[in-house]
Amino acid sequence: MEASVMFDRTQYANVFKPVEQAETLPAWCYTSPDYYRAEVENMFMKVWNFFGHVDQVPNPGDYMTVTFAGVPLIIARGGDKVIRAFANTCRHRGAPVAQGEGNCSAFVCPYHSWTYGLDGTLRGCPGMEKTEDFRKEDNGLIELPLEVFGNFIFINFDENAEPLIDYLGDFPEIMGSYKLDNLRLTRKVTHDVACNWKVHIENAMEEYHLPTVHKATLDLKDMDHSSAPTSENWTDIREHHDEHTRALLMEDLAHELPHIPGLEGRAASGTNYVSLNPSTMLGMTLDCVWYLELQHNGPDHTRVIAGSCFPEETIARPDFEEKAQYYYKRWDKSLGEDNDIAAIQQQGLRSPFVRPGRLSHLEPLIPDLAQWWVTRTVPEN
């Protein structure tokens, strides 16, 4: 599709309607490399992006590398225990200075051995002594804004970013009773899915697909499905809610783990599926919290990382490992089904005959998310 069409806001008029009148995003939003580049430049480079849980780098010297929206990054915990984010780009001639994940005391560039400390400072640069006006202190790794909330890591590419707490808006208050600071990451799984990142997050934020995609998997009988799941548009966060009283398990509820103590309001009465826009889903339920972190570097491939977090007291129980397996099994099964349908949908979206579709009242957050994304990606004319 031509840029003059894709970046004309009037093309999206039907997205900016209530669900009963709205249409889906045009297919190019899911398939076009040019549209993806606009999302990166106009949206992902300016928002707080989610990078999982602090327990991925628990000890001083722990680091992991990620390429997100085309930007290679290092997330490392320093000797001072502070977690920092750096552009994984050598200040000499640009090679990435770290690969994979692990523990180290310094990053040594594989090209000419420039060496950087865990705080990004340039420590060693052999053969640079005759280079004029070269100062090590001006040549550390580029550090990016990183903040932690509720043990979750957020990175912004904009050095003038608003504080994370402002970006999160009413989330900390509304979901405060989960006491995220008391939850630990117990497991993380990674899947590569041939779909656009929006395909995956849309799936996570609607329940219309449950009786079809998960009919063989999810035990829905404890939930009240006589009425539609309710969705709430708070000022800054979006969530849909399922009323239920017992754990979300496929099999015997004897494997249920204790509820998170002190849950209040909607938190105490089921599961809240929260979208931290633009692209993160937190599943916040009675006994645990799980997340979907989406990493992408193009329009048609998404690395889906699912993390599960339980309260420290629950993890300390002697039966935790055994019972947690039943939770993991359920997530693996349902996530596998979501990944499969996402890849199938993406295939369909490549057809020249796809048209914007009409929506059910059972998926009210689909137009809501689309509005949030388009507002940031396509400037008004």
Ligand code: FES
């Ligand atoms: S590119 Fe890193 S030391 Fe030369």
Ligand SMILES: [Fe+2]
């Ligand atoms: Fe699903």
